[in-house]
Amino acid sequence: MTTPGIEEHGLRLIPFHGLRFVPERVGSLAAVTSPPYDVVVRPDGLNHLESADPHNIVRLILPQADTPDERNEQAARTLRDWLAEGVLRTDPEPALYVYEQRKGELLQRGIIGALALSAADAGIVLPHEDVMPQVVADRAGLMRATAANLEPLLLTYRGEDAGLPDSSAAEIVEATADRPPLLATTTEDGFRHRLWAITDPAEVAAVTRDLGHRQALIADGHHRWATYLRLQAEHHAPGAWDFGLVLLVDTARYPLQVRAIHRMLHRLPASEALAALEPHFRVRTVDGPLPAAMAALGEAAATGNAFLLTGDGRFHLVTDPDPELLDRTVRQDRPEAWRRLDATVLHATLLDALWHVPDTPEHIGYIHDTEATVEMAERLGGTAVLLHPVREDVVRDLARQGVTMPRKSTSFGPKPATGLVLRSLNA
Template sequence: MTTSDNAEHGLRLTPFNGLRYVPERVGSLAAVTSPPYDVVVRPDGVDYLESAEPHNIVRLILPQAETPAARNEQAARTLREWLAEGVLSADPTPALYVYEQRKAGLLQRGIIGALALSAPDAGIVLPHEDVMPHVVTDRAGLMRAASANLEPLLLTYRGDDPAAGASAVVERTVRGTPLFSTTTEDGFQHRLWAITDPVDLDAVTADLGHRQALIADGHHRWATYLRLQEEHDSPSPWDFGLVLLVDTARYPLQVRAIHRMLRRLPPAEALAAIEGHFRVRAVDGPLPLALEALTDAAERGNAFLLTGDGRFHLVTDPDPALIERTVRRDRPEAWRRLDATVLHAALLDTLWQVPDEPEHITYIHDTAATVEMAERHGGTAVLLHPVREEVVRDLARQGVTMPRKSTSFGPKPATGLVLRSLV
């Protein structure tokens, strides 16, 4: 993204001494990584990752204990032990890190660094989704106890010239020898390089210093950064947060939907409640074929795919009177037409009366996992079609946040490749 007229300054990405796994002390670098904390969607979830390698990063980002305080202390204790045992070690020289993800025809590169935090109204870092306060409280407790940024946010900006500035530094850096290269079980190859040359660091600073960024993934972690910054006197390490910054003019991100699993609402009850308010028709499976029907319907208007009972139900054409009555009018029309807006205002809040609380709604990125969980719990899976990136960016520029968990940008950085200590 380019500079906002209201921005006091632009992005300030600073080098840091990255905490990284010592390869000789772990089974493999791939085995100690994890998806971001909110994307662990396997039915066996954390257990699978913990058993994959005793030092898997999931033991830090999703510690298992009876209470939040116990979980946070456990993560902090584990981190201290791993540092003392040499499982994790800090790089001796502060650096920015070029991070590459590659799979088949997909290639993404960006820069990992400690980003100076800016006020929400500064126009430098633009959120596009609301956050859930209980999640921010949970992440803040963990980060506070560990005194570390355990996984980077994913931010995007749009560069002007791929042959100059930060993008040129990235492309020049990847011609050198990486710090490591590893391939995770999802087929992605991950490589990391350190940028330590003062000339390159200055070029990155100069380029990013007049730009703004969109939060692609990590709204709760960004809100957590800001909350923890308020708790500490400046200047301090808490004035910065760990991010991956990607130039989407060169490396466009993929945008996927985030689905809902309604734990306490069986599909039969969900369908009965919307009768007369939406058009509902059965579509053929299996899941990939049903998703094609959803994609086709989404081109013409609001569309949702409901399942959980072994069948697929395409929900379209909301009653205009229902939309007028339930969707707030003080937002741009593009926001009022969003599937997530209609889902939460007309369906969840009004017709289904399902509270947006963890015991009622689970947010899942993977479609098959959403369906499997709904069938296992007797609940309803609500599958959505992704929002176009241009819509997200345009709303963010207007200062309008989308309903939370509206989008999933990717590929997301693997967690565990580089951490940032705050002590």
């Protein structure tokens, strides 16, 4: 999207020396990739990735040790070893990278580069979710130790609307995708990934000039964005810490999918959760299996707040909140669209007022995968709270108003695979 008056203060994306795995030194490029750190379902997913290849990127983004300091030092040591052994190598020329993901009829392309963090001050990069301080602190410790951006944020912008001429950036992305790629691999989720480098000065200048007129929405990576800003503030001299690794996708050309992020309540059994809702919500059991229950949730969410609870082997549809209860529990100083969000009602009314569940990792897990959330709730005797996704236009409208949604309200995708290109802050 273009914002009037930001032509000289819009997105500033610059080339960088990409740090990439050397194909000959690993089992396969697919085997060393990972989903973003917050999508990996631990411990099963973590163990699976670690066993896929001794050089899987998960050993950097989710190192395993007893304390945070030990984890961070382990990641830093692993990165140094891989560089010394030639497992990772720095590209000789600074580049912007065109990145493509394809699965069936789904195609997404975008540009990976180092984005100037000054865009945060000017309101050019729009967050739409709150963040958890402990997660930012965790990511900051890892980034300090490794002096690297290990995985890109996913940002979206609106290029030219359908029927209008393409922008320079879009034209260059499409032309680049017709060339032989630097790498191509297919991950086990069925996505085919390809990466190209843009090194021609004229093409780089055209892309950066076009993006200099744009405003972007953080689709995925709010905690990493907050981490970038924290670490920039710690480094007073201008330099590499003034930039952060991002993937920019033009959603006028490549619309993203929006999914919900579910809650796993570790210490609240489903029976207790349901009992606390009885006087205030309509609760009814719906038929499974899971896809049928999620379809019922989708139908209910079209007309009002709706949640699907499980953990006891059955699916419970929760709808029709008491309006007086919402008035008492949901803050009044926000737009009505924010007050009606399922995530808002979930956190303010259910978690805080009725269930008294603290928003801490030992009490609440945030899980992207629906089946994994249900399985974990049944295995641990907790409660899975399944949500329906928020529409993208609602997210953008609230972000433009400067209103952040409750943390982990949305999951935009497809998300970039971690491990295809990294950015060293020492290069």
